[in-house]
Structure formats: structure tokens, C-alpha cells
Amino acid sequence: xxxxxxxxxxxxxxxxxxxxxxxxxxxxxxxxxxxxxxxxxxxxxxxxxxxxxxxxxxxxxxxxxxxxxxxxxxxxxxxxxxxxxxxxxxxxxxxxxxxxxxxxxxxxxxxxxxxxxxxxxxxxxxxxxxxxxxxxxxxxxxxxxxxxxxxxxxxxxxxxxxxxxxxxx
Numbered sequence: 682x683x684x685x686x687x688x689x690x691x692x693x694x695x696x697x698x699x700x701x702x703x704x705x706x707x708x709x710x711x712x713x714x715x716x717x718x719x720x721x722x723x724x725x726x727x728x729x730x731x732x733x734x735x736x737x738x739x740x741x742x743x744x745x746x747x748x749x750x751x752x753x754x755x756x757x758x759x760x761x762x763x764x765x766x767x768x769x770x771x772x773x774x775x776x777x778x779x780x781x782x783x784x785x786x787x788x789x790x791x792x793x794x795x796x797x798x799x800x801x802x803x804x805x806x807x808x809x810x811x812x813x814x815x816x817x818x819x820x821x822x823x824x825x826x827x828x829x830x831x832x833x834x835x836x837x838x839x840x841x842x843x844x845x846x847x848x849x850x
Contacts, residue, residue: 693718693798693850694772697836698782699745702738705784709733710758711747713765714833717772718841721850727768728834730755745831758789766791775850777801777817777840800840803847 696715702708711733717725730747732755742748769791776782779799787793804815812819817839818830826842828835844850 691719692724692770692772693775693844694769695775695837695840695844696769696782696786697776697833697840698785699747699831699833700741700785701733701735702741703781705781705788707735708738708741708785709735710785710789711737711741711752712745712833713761714837715765715768716834716837716841717768717770718850721845723838723841725768726834726837727764729761729765731761732757734758762790771795773798775800775840775844777804777836798844798849800843800847800849803849804843807847 694715694717696713698710699712700708700710710731712728712730714728715726716723730752732752733749734757737747737749773796774783774793775798778801779797783793783797801815804820808815808820808823812823817836820843821828821839824843824846826839828839830836841850
């Protein structure tokens with residue numbers, strides 16, 4: 682009998698996080714959303730609100746609208762960390778301002794030693810001065826993509842649309 686070892690199928694993980702602030706060492710993730718993509722198609726998605734151990738900075742609240750009171754009903758990071766680790770597997774990591782998201786995930790114990798595609802850097806390279814800034818809503822408006830921003834799961838779907846437009850998936 683001959684055994685053929687199959688090569689694991691490569692996949693991409695598009696991730697967006699909402700946080701209590703900007704410092705990965707002292708602030709917490711309050712929402713994780715990810716979509717797993719194989720050959721340009723979504724094969725799995727995962728979204729989870731997370732009860733933070735730190736207070737949400739007013740600027741963060743103004744951005745995403747998630748309050749400590751609302752999040753108190755959801756699990757702590759320690760309760761869902763394994764699920765997120767399993768979901769992400771060894772997939773190639775795609776995010777908008779990937780260094781921000783990867784710093785937070787690494788600080789929370791997720792192995793970020795993987796290929797990373799920063800779609801903010803891609804937007805800057807592709808669009809240059811064609812847009813007034815490279816914030817996600819501005820870039821989406823340029824391409825006619827409409828969505829509700831700062832909903833982590835919506836943002837991951839938008840990132841996939843942009844990656845397809847730019848031919849990186």
C-alpha cells in the first residue's frame with residue numbers, strides 16, 4: 682500500500698479587531714472577526730465580542746461604539762483564545778494596518794510568525810495620491826464599496842473585496 686501525504690491547503694485569514702485602546706501591551710481586544718478564504722472564496726467565518734479586563738478608552742468607544750457594559754456579557758479572552766488560535770491556524774494573515782492587529786494578537790498569545798499582507802500598505806501603493814487619505818472608508822468609497830465600518834466582520838468582508846480588486850487573493 683502506498684501512502685500519499687497531501688500538502689495542506691493554503692488559506693488566507695482576513696482579520697479585523699476592535700480594541701480598548703492603541704497599546705497592545707496594556708489594552709484589550711473587544712471584538713475579533715475573521716474570515717478564512719481558500720481560492721478567493723470564504724469557507725469559514727468567526728466573530729466574537731470579548732469582555733475586556735481594561736476600561737475602554739473614550740476614543741476607542743467613539744470609533745466602535747462598544748461599551749464595557751455591553752461587553753460584560755461576553756467571554757473573557759482566556760475563554761476563547763484557543764478557538765481563535767484554531768480558527769487562524771497557519772493561514773496567511775491579511776489585515777488593514779496589519780502591524781496593529783498582529784501586535785494585539787501576539788500580545789494575547791497568538792503565533793504571528795506567518796506571512797502577512799498589510800492591505801493599508803497595498804492601498805497606499807496602489808492608490809497613492811488618487812485619494813485624500815488611505816483610511817478604509819475612503820478607499821472603499823473610491824471603489825464604490827459600501828458597508829458599515831467598525832463592525833469587525835463587515836470590515837473583513839470589505840478587506841476581501843479589496844484584495845480581490847488588487848489581485849492579491
